[in-house]
Amino acid sequence: MRLPGQEPEGIVRVPGTVIRMDSNREGAWQTLESDGDTAKYRVAYVIGSGAHASGYIISLANHLFQSPVAYYRRRAAYGLAPGYENKPDPDFTRPVEPGCLFCHADSFTAVSGTENEYAATPFQHLSISCSRCHGPIDAHLRHASSTNIVNPARLEPAARDSVCEQCHLKGLARVLNPGKKLTDFVAGQPLEQTFTIYRYAVPIGTEPPFKVISQSEELALSRCKRASGDRMWCGTCHDPHNEPQDPVSYYRARCLSCHADTHFASDHPPRTSDCIGCHMPKRKPNDGGHTVFTDHRIQRTNHDTPAAEPTGIVPWRDPPAELAKRNLGMASIEAGIEGGSEGEVESGYRTLTEVQDQFPLDSEMYWTIGYVLYLRRQYGEAATNYELAVRFDPNSSPKEASLGSAYAALGRSEVAEMYLERALDLDPLNLSAAELLIGLYEKNGRPEKAEAVRQKIQDLIH
Ligand code: HEC
Ligand code: HEC
Ligand code: HEC
Ligand code: HEC
Ligand code: HEC
Ligand code: HEC
Structure with missing residues (x-):
């Protein structure tokens, strides 16, 4: 997250509504005209570095609301934000809930018992900083030592992978354990101490649809990851502190760190070629979004697999055994409501009511x-x-x-x-x-x- 700067000027028109964007020395503004009424909102915060897109947030009486428009860098234009595309009368009434900020801001103070009210100074830090990956930093700042800071690379695999999954695996539903909030999670623990992420299971041999914010799920499907097991993780290819100067050669070196001895067919391009250009192409996700993302399935050939029909809802990693049914029931209901599936809602209800006496x-x-x-x-x-x-x-x-x-x-x-x-x-x-x-x-x-x-x-x- 960041504060607004000189945000681009622009206009979005949908039937019955016009939204205009302009910036001046007092700030960035978005003006909504609908049914002859005009309302002008000051942009309080911007979501996203702008690499793909920027989303906008307004603050009214310490309540954060989403703007219905986003700026798309590839098109160099504003358009409706994800989730507003087929809704009539886009406006500024959709609450920004903590789930959104958990992935997009470093730390924030929510007012409990409300959906979207925050402290008068909502954020301690706007952009994601050290502690989200390295755990609590206070002791380390008083006395810097490698023994009082988390190094993600040295954690056991579930806790290590959790560091990135807290933000890079959206899943179908994220179900909090009883009495927990998202921000109870600290890097160093497995996510399941705080919440469980659920996803669709698909029949063996088929693949789920290519989705936004799902790199973890995709990587898990790759032959590389399946054959390498816990040895491979996000950190095998990404250094969160540095963006590669020359992505082609940087990622090629990552591939060859495992594939140096792979015997390629004689017609395979040479070891100096652009590995990711063929094996990790950029595609448009199936679940909306107006930008392209890198296909982390690392497929043999560059074609998009048709989406499979899911066979059920399963946890990404198992929660504590005593919460398995409760969390699954909650996830199934949430996913069913979101996706309009009565079957999922009913099956979640049956699962949940089976164990409700335990809670x-x-x-x-x-x-x-x-x-x-x-x-x-x-x-x-x-x-x-x-x-x-x-x-x-x-x-x-x-x-x-x-x-x-x-x-x-x-x-x-x-x-x-x-x-x-x-x-x-x-x-x-x-x-x-x-x-x-x-x-x-x-x-x-x-x-x-x-x-x-x-x-x-x-x-x-x-
Ligand atoms: C607190 C949430 C959070 C955590 C934790 C997190 N990320 Fe991210 N990451 C983001 C967001 C949000 C973006 C998109 C930033 C943008 O461009 O606006 C991002 C972007 C990225 C990018 C793309 C950078 C680019 O230049 O396009 C990579 C690669 C990445 N993250 C890898 C990781 C890895 C690896 C981990 C775990 C070690 C991790 N992230 C942990 C939230 C997070
Ligand atoms: C599970 C974590 C998660 C949640 C919840 C989430 N996002 Fe994101 N969002 C991301 C990540 C990660 C990216 C970067 C794209 C990627 O890595 O695939 C992103 C990308 C974006 C972008 C484009 C920014 C860029 O530069 O790429 C916008 C805008 C955005 N999200 C807005 C929102 C809003 C608004 C909400 C809440 C309604 C929300 N997101 C909820 C993780 C999340
Ligand atoms: C998005 C996650 C993420 C963020 C944010 C992050 N780091 Fe890291 N950091 C990592 C990972 C992952 C490693 C392990 C890299 C490896 O060894 O492969 C690491 C390693 C390090 C190391 C080397 C530790 C060692 O024992 O070799 C230092 C020092 C470090 N980070 C400092 C920082 C500081 C300071 C910040 C904040 C300015 C920060 N990091 C923010 C993910 C992150
Ligand atoms: C951590 C080690 C590791 C890394 C890093 C890695 N791979 Fe792999 N990859 C493997 C293993 C192991 C296999 C399975 C080999 C086998 O079955 O003989 C594999 C298989 C493959 C396959 C065959 C896929 C299939 O469906 O048959 C392709 C293509 C591939 N890798 C490309 C890449 C590319 C491109 C990169 C870099 C972006 C890369 N790999 C990085 C370990 C790795
Ligand atoms: C085998 C190497 C490899 C592994 C492992 C890997 N990535 Fe990537 N990732 C890439 C490549 C290549 C790109 C595209 C970089 C570019 O175009 O500059 C990328 C891009 C991204 C981006 C930018 C958005 C996008 O989709 O284009 C994010 C975020 C990201 N990776 C997150 C992750 C996370 C989280 C993990 C662990 C689950 C992970 N990656 C594991 C190679 C890898
Ligand atoms: C021009 C596109 C292209 C480029 C560039 C490319 N590959 Fe491939 N690669 C393919 C195709 C196509 C296949 C499948 C060949 C087949 O099935 O007969 C393949 C197969 C593979 C396999 C599986 C080998 C096997 O037989 O099991 C691996 C591993 C692999 N590539 C890694 C790499 C690496 C590493 C690089 C970069 C040095 C790279 N590829 C560059 C297209 C490419």
Whole structure:
């Protein structure tokens, strides 16, 4: 992450909406015009070095929201950001959650019980720095010694690979262990002490689709990695401290460090050729994205394998045995909701409810179960689970709002209003709670209360 500089000027037009970008001495600005209304936002932070793309973040009353546009360097133009392409009315209301910052910023302070509120100074460091790969640095700064700092290359393989996977393996879902937050992870440990990454399993002999932020998954499919095992990792080819001056010869040397004795067919190009040009080409990922990425599958021939139908959801590495079913159930539900697969949601629900008695105080679990019941329109049972979610995590605005939504669906407006009001007490910029509450007030003939909620939000963001 970085602070905005002189960001390029530009304009993005979609039906009904125009977004203009301009910079002046006071900062970088993005102006949204929609239905005759105009709103001008100052860019607070920029995501990405700009190597491929830049994403933009605005800050309103210490709440971070995403901009619907991104700048694409190859096209030298702005376009809709990933995830906004097929959505009507792009605007600045999508919360920036900690998951996003965990991969893109060094360290930050989130306000608990909110989706996207942060401390007044949200970041200690913007760009990713030493401690994210080398673990805690305080003792090392007081007395520099190789015994009080993590050297990723010398860790056991699961912990070593975790250092890069924390950011370079997005997976289908990242499921936190009970009571953990992402930032509890410190380099030196395996990720599974804090969270488990899930991915699709595909039939043997086929390959999953080529995706964004999936270098770890791809490398694991390569013949090189399968035949070399733990000897090979990201650090075999990448030195995070230095970008190679001449990538072709730099990576060729990495290949030949293992392939010096490989017997090539007589028609194979010589050992002085551009290995990566043929074996690690750049491709467009199948899951959207407007740029190309390097194919880490290191295939024999340069062709794209057709995507296979997944056969199930599996952990990248196993979590502690006692959490295996709980985490798998949560992952399956999350992936199912994200990808619109009822089958995955239902199978996750069955897995989770099988073990739920083992986690009687697990607020996240009740919240997830509640959400599935809500989707099934079993609003009474959804409310029961949301009550438990709120009981074991008493000051969470999003959870109070969920409880409010279940009562609203049950037609119990008064109780619903009470929980939604509480959600807004805990976080006045919980926009989805505000929208629901405004709807209820209007439906129940209290437009003045609806107007007061609207006014409060306007006061906060201006
Ligand atoms: C805290 C998150 C984080 C960690 C940890 C991390 N990376 Fe990255 N890495 C990123 C992000 C974000 C980018 C994209 C930066 C950009 O161009 O905006 C990136 C970019 C890269 C690039 C591309 C650089 C370029 O010039 O295009 C390589 C290679 C890379 N990382 C390797 C690694 C390796 C190897 C590790 C483990 C030792 C690692 N990273 C750990 C977040 C991380
Ligand atoms: C699991 C970690 C992870 C998460 C979560 C994540 N990103 Fe990224 N993102 C990356 C990495 C790593 C790259 C660099 C591309 C690559 O290595 O394939 C990247 C690339 C980008 C880029 C292009 C920057 C560049 O220079 O390449 C933007 C913009 C971006 N992400 C925005 C976001 C936003 C906004 C969110 C949250 C809604 C988000 N990302 C969530 C890891 C993540
Ligand atoms: C993206 C991950 C990443 C970041 C960020 C990072 N390093 Fe490293 N660092 C590594 C890896 C991986 C190695 C091991 C390289 C090897 O030996 O193959 C390493 C090795 C080192 C070494 C050599 C250690 C030894 O025993 O030989 C030093 C010194 C070092 N890093 C300092 C720093 C400093 C200072 C910073 C912050 C300015 C930093 N690193 C940031 C990943 C990172
Ligand atoms: C850590 C060692 C290592 C590194 C580094 C490495 N490879 Fe390999 N690679 C192997 C091994 C081992 C095999 C399997 C050889 C065998 O089966 O006889 C292999 C197999 C291959 C194959 C055959 C793939 C197939 O599907 O049959 C290709 C192509 C290949 N490597 C290219 C490369 C290129 C290009 C690079 C550099 C970008 C590279 N390798 C780096 C160890 C490595
Ligand atoms: C066999 C060598 C090799 C290994 C091992 C390897 N990479 Fe790469 N990686 C490359 C090459 C080659 C490029 C393209 C560099 C270029 O074009 O300058 C690349 C590019 C990248 C980039 C830039 C974005 C992109 O996709 O083009 C990222 C990020 C990255 N690698 C991350 C990783 C991570 C994380 C791992 C470990 C899971 C890893 N790499 C393992 C060779 C390797
Ligand atoms: C012009 C494209 C091209 C370049 C450049 C290239 N290769 Fe290949 N390579 C191929 C093709 C095609 C095959 C598969 C040949 C076959 O299946 O008969 C192959 C096969 C291989 C194999 C598998 C050998 C075997 O028979 O098991 C390895 C390993 C390999 N290449 C490594 C490298 C390395 C290392 C470099 C760089 C010094 C390199 N290649 C440069 C196209 C290329």
